[in-house]
Each structure stands twice: as C-alpha cells, then as structure tokens.
Amino acid sequence: GAGVSQSPRYKVAKRGQDVALRCDPISGHVSLFWYQQALGQGPEFLTYFQNEAQLDKSGLPSDRFFAERPEGSVSTLKIQRTQQEDSAVYLCASSLARLAGEYEQYFGPGTRLTVT
Amino acid sequence: GNSVTQMEGPVTLSEEAFLTINCTYTATGYPSLFWYVQYPGEGLQLLLKATKADDKGSNKGFEATYRKETTSFHLEKGSVQVSDSAVYFCALRGSQGNLIFGKGTKLSVKP
Numbered sequence: 001g002a003g004v005s006q007s008p009r010y011k012v013a014k015r016g017q018d019v020a021l022r023c024d025p026i027s028g029h030v031s032l033f034w035y036q037q038a039l040g041q042g043p044e045f046l047t048y049f050q051n052e053a054q055l056d057k058s059g060l061p062s063d064r065f066f067a068e069r070p071e072g073s074v075s076t077l078k079i080q081r082t083q084q085e086d087s088a089v090y091l092c093a094s095s096l097a098r099l100a101g102e103y104e105q106y107f108g109p110g111t112r113l114t115v116t
Numbered sequence: 117g118n119s120v121t122q123m124e125g126p127v128t129l130s131e132e133a134f135l136t137i138n139c140t141y142t143a144t145g146y147p148s149l150f151w152y153v154q155y156p157g158e159g160l161q162l163l164l165k166a167t168k169a170d171d172k173g174s175n176k177g178f179e180a181t182y183r184k185e186t187t188s189f190h191l192e193k194g195s196v197q198v199s200d201s202a203v204y205f206c207a208l209r210g211s212q213g214n215l216i217f218g219k220g221t222k223l224s225v226k227p
Contacts, residue, residue, distance in 0.1 A: 033214055042220050043215070045210070055212065104165075
C-alpha cells in the first residue's frame with residue numbers, strides 16, 4: 001500500500017510569509033509525529049498526535065508553529081511569519097501504536113522549506 | 117534528559133571493509149534503540165532495532181547489540197558495499213513514543 005506522503009516536497013517562502021505543510025499518513029495509523037531536520041543534523045521532535053488529539057507539542061520551537069489533525073488522518077503543520085531559522089526539512093511519521101509502544105514509525109519524504 | 121551521541125562523519129571506506137559506527141545514549145530506564153538509514157534522495161527507513169538489554173538487532177548484514185553496561189548501540193557490518201552509502205542515524209524512543217536522534221553519520225563506500 002501507499003506510504004506516508006507529504007506535500008509540497010519543496011517550499012520557498014519569503015521571510016514573514018505563512019506556510020502550510022501537509023502530511024498524509026498510512027491509512028489506519030493512529031499515531032502521527034512531526035520532526036524538524038536542520039541541515040547536517042538529526043531530526044528533532046516537534047509534536048505528536050494520537051488520532052485527532054495533540055498529546056505532546058513540547059518540541060514546537062515557538063508559538064508561530066501550529067499543527068492540527070482534525071479528523072485523525074491528514075495533518076497540517078503551519079508556520080506563521082516564517083523566519084530564516086525555520087529553514088529545514090519537515091518530516092512526518094506515522095505508526096499503528098495507540099500508546100508509546102514498539103510499533104515502527106514510517107517516515108514520509110519530507111518537505112524542504114527554504115525561507116529567503 | 118534523553119539524548120543520543122554518535123560518531124562524527126563522514127566515514128569513507130573501500131568496498132568489503134569492516135564498518136563500525138559508534139552510538140551511545142543517555143536515558144532514564146531502558147528505552148528501545150534504533151538505527152535508521154537515509155539513502156540519497158530517499159526518506160528515513162528503519163534499519164534495525166533492539167527493545168531490551170542484550171538484544172541484537174540485525175538486517176541486511178548490519179548488526180547492533182543493546183549494551184546497558186556501556187549505554188551503547190554500535191552499528192557494525194562485516195563487509196560494506198557501494199550500495200550502503202547513506203546517512204545512518206542512531207535513535208532511542210522517548211516517553212511519548214517520539215524518536216530522539218543522533219546527528220547522523222554519513223558513510224561513503226568506494227569501489
């Protein structure tokens with residue numbers, strides 16, 4: 001079946017613009033994670049959903065970052081008033097796990113955001 | 117807090133050489149440990165995992181053993197191929213199920 005998909009794959013935004021990044025998880029996957037990967041670094045956790053509930057948003061770097069998953073499937077990560085330091089690859093991952101269990105996280109290809 | 121430290125890259129090897137990429141972790145308790153691989157132009161893929169102390173994860177000729185005494189999870193392969201060229205990430209599972217990654221090690225294998 002289809003894997004995790006993300007769109008757009010590439011996004012260039014001028015500083016101060018708002019952007020919205022979309023994640024389509026694998027069908028039936030309950031858990032959804034967003035990560036931010038700066039150039040030359042490992043991915044860093046942003047936020048976690050279990051179905052439509054956002055259970056952890058401790059990794060969001062500022063209140064300009066907002067994520068939602070209103071129907072427990074597709075998720076959108078929104079960044080308001082983008083800054084140059086927001087330039088990174090944004091990764092989405094989904095998992096069957098209902099709790100913090102041992103199921104594999106499947107990653108999407110990422111959205112590369114460049115803020116100019 | 118939980119963290120992962122892995123050896124700096126890049127690592128350049130000749131085909132059929134032995135590979136070791138060191139990974140150590142700091143964590144409360146005994147979290148599951150993972151190695152992920154990112155091939156050029158592709159997304160992150162799970163390579164192998166271990167869920168408890170002394171477990172050995174293995175896949176595609178790669179191995180790593182969960183060592184609680186040394187808080188390590190070093191990745192090894194006896195004979196690397198050009199197709200193994202990629203970036204390798206060590207990770208542990210946090211309390212919410214999120215993954216905590218190291219910075220990654222780029223491996224280049226020359227024919």
